[in-house]
Each structure stands twice: as structure tokens, then as C-alpha cells.
Amino acid sequence: MNNLEVMLQSGADEMGIEISPEQIHALCEYVGLLVKWNKVYNLTAVRNPEDMISRHILDSLSILPFVKATVASGESFIDIGSGPGLPGIPLAIMLSDRRVSTLDCVGKKTRFQVQACTALGIENVTVLNERVENWKPAELYDVVMSRAFSSMKDMMVSTDHLLKADGKWLAMKGIHPEIELEELNTVRPDIKVTESHSLDVAGCEGQRHLVILERMETARA
Incomplete structure (x- = not known):
């Protein structure tokens, strides 16, 4: 295992995440592609690959148990404002039996996502270069997630x-x-x-939280 793979395995162990050698390899390959593209296209402010392991990959995987509990095998979720594919692509690597969509309106970011999924053989991701308010899916999603919205109100109203x-x-x-x-x-x-839930992300300082919301049963009565 190279240094990034050791870091990822150690972080996953610390967080209680079961991860296979194949998943570790794919996630680190994704980081390698992100580092390469980032030099030209400025996809993320995080430059160092070691920092990407903690601040991007392990941060994305911190919600994995909750995604597993919320999205059953064969069901779908969409990652809004996905940027270079975070948290959608790491979660898709870990949950190959779920259908994942990633949406971002910035073309260079979705082009990277398409290239990364092609290079890594990820077949359960649909990459969408759209504005969220304009996207009209043929089938609604079981879960809508994001780590990009600055406002909870904006997230709920924009994705309802x-x-x-x-x-x-x-x-x-x-x-x-x-x-x-x-x-x-x-x-x-x-x-x-x-x-x-308060999230513990290996290698990351500062608070991280996951908030799960749903409509009241009477909302559409």
C-alpha cells in the first residue's frame, strides 16, 4: 500500500468504516485524478493529496452509515452541488448497489466527474451538468444530499x-x-x-454535523 492508501485505511479504521482493498485503491485513484485536474482547472481549494484524504474522502465517508440506513439497495440518491463529485463519487464507490446522481452547474467540475467515473469504471453514477432548479428527473429520488448549501432553507426550497x-x-x-x-x-x-448527528472525521479538526430531515406526514394532505 502506498502512503495515501495507508492513510485512508487508518482513517477508515478509526471511524469504524469497513473498506475493501479495491475500494481503497479506487478512492485513492480518484484523489490522484483530482490532484491532476486541479492543477489546471482549480476544482477544489484543497491542494495536498494527503489533505484530500481527510477533508474530502473521509469527510464524505463519515455519512456512509446513515446513507446505508436511509437508501436501500437499488434505491437512488442525488448529491446537489457536487463540485468534483463530493460526497457522491466516494459514496458510489462504497455503495455500488445504489443508484447515484451528482449535480453541478459548473461544466469543468462535471467533466472531471465523467472522466473520473470512466477511468475508474464506476457504473452506478449519473453526472448532471444542470442548475438544480431546472433539473426535472424522470423518477424522484429517495434521498437528496448536499454539503454545498450555505443555507438549510435554500437547500430545502431548491430541491423539494x-x-x-x-x-x-x-x-x-x-x-x-x-x-x-x-x-x-x-x-x-x-x-x-x-x-x-455529530460526525467524527479522522484527521479533521472542527465540528462536522449531519442533519436528516423529512416532510411531515400532513404536508401533502
């Missing part, structure tokens, strides 16, 4: 048309978004937090 009636939102945040949730409640009181 993408989610199944009984679907859930998974919002990745830094500190727990108390004020954002209060703001959301004034606009969409029918959307409620069902779970909130």
Missing part, C-alpha cells in the same frame, strides 16, 4: 421538487445549524428534523 413524498434530506454542515433551522421553519414548517 426532486424528493419522493416519503424521501429524506441529508445535509452535511459544520457547526450545528440552529439559526438555519429556525429560518427554515419560518418558510417550511412542514419540514422537520428527524435526526442530527
Whole structure:
């Protein structure tokens, strides 16, 4: 194993994530492609590949247990504002039996995603170069997730048309978004937090949280 693979294995072990040698290799190959493209296309502010392991890969995998519990085999989720494919592509590598869509409006970022999925043989990802408000899927998603939105209200309002009636939102945040949730409640009181989790990301300082939300049963009555 090379240094990146050792770092990833160690971090996954620390976080209690089961990961195969094939998954480790694919995730590190993804990092290698991201480093290469980043030199030309400025896809992420994180430059160092070791930092990418913790701040991008392990951060993405920190929600893996919750995605597994929320999205069953054969079901679908979409990663909104995916950038270079985060957290969507790492999760797709770990969950090859789920159908994953990644959406971003910046062409250079989605072009990288397409190239990465082709190079790595990832077949369960659909890359979408779209604005979220314009995307009209043929089939609604079981889960809508993002770590890109600065506002919970913006995330819920912008993606409401993408989610199944009984679907859930998974919002990745830094500190727990108390004020954002209060703001959301004034606009969409029918959307409620069902779970909130503090995330431990190996090698990362600072707070990380996952907030899971869904519509009230009476929302569409």
C-alpha cells in the first residue's frame, strides 16, 4: 500500500468504516485524478493529496452509515452541488448497489466527474451538468444530499421538487445549524428534523454535523 492508501485505511479504521482493498485503491485513484485536474482547472481549494484524504474522502465517508440506513439497495440518491463529485463519487464507490446522481452547474467540475467515473469504471453514477432548479428527473429520488448549501432553507426550497413524498434530506454542515433551522421553519414548517448527528472525521479538526430531515406526514394532505 502506498502512503495515501495507508492513510485512508487508518482513517477508515478509526471511524469504524469497513473498506475493501479495491475500494481503497479506487478512492485513492480518484484523489490522484483530482490532484491532476486541479492543477489546471482549480476544482477544489484543497491542494495536498494527503489533505484530500481527510477533508474530502473521509469527510464524505463519515455519512456512509446513515446513507446505508436511509437508501436501500437499488434505491437512488442525488448529491446537489457536487463540485468534483463530493460526497457522491466516494459514496458510489462504497455503495455500488445504489443508484447515484451528482449535480453541478459548473461544466469543468462535471467533466472531471465523467472522466473520473470512466477511468475508474464506476457504473452506478449519473453526472448532471444542470442548475438544480431546472433539473426535472424522470423518477424522484429517495434521498437528496448536499454539503454545498450555505443555507438549510435554500437547500430545502431548491430541491423539494426532486424528493419522493416519503424521501429524506441529508445535509452535511459544520457547526450545528440552529439559526438555519429556525429560518427554515419560518418558510417550511412542514419540514422537520428527524435526526442530527455529530460526525467524527479522522484527521479533521472542527465540528462536522449531519442533519436528516423529512416532510411531515400532513404536508401533502
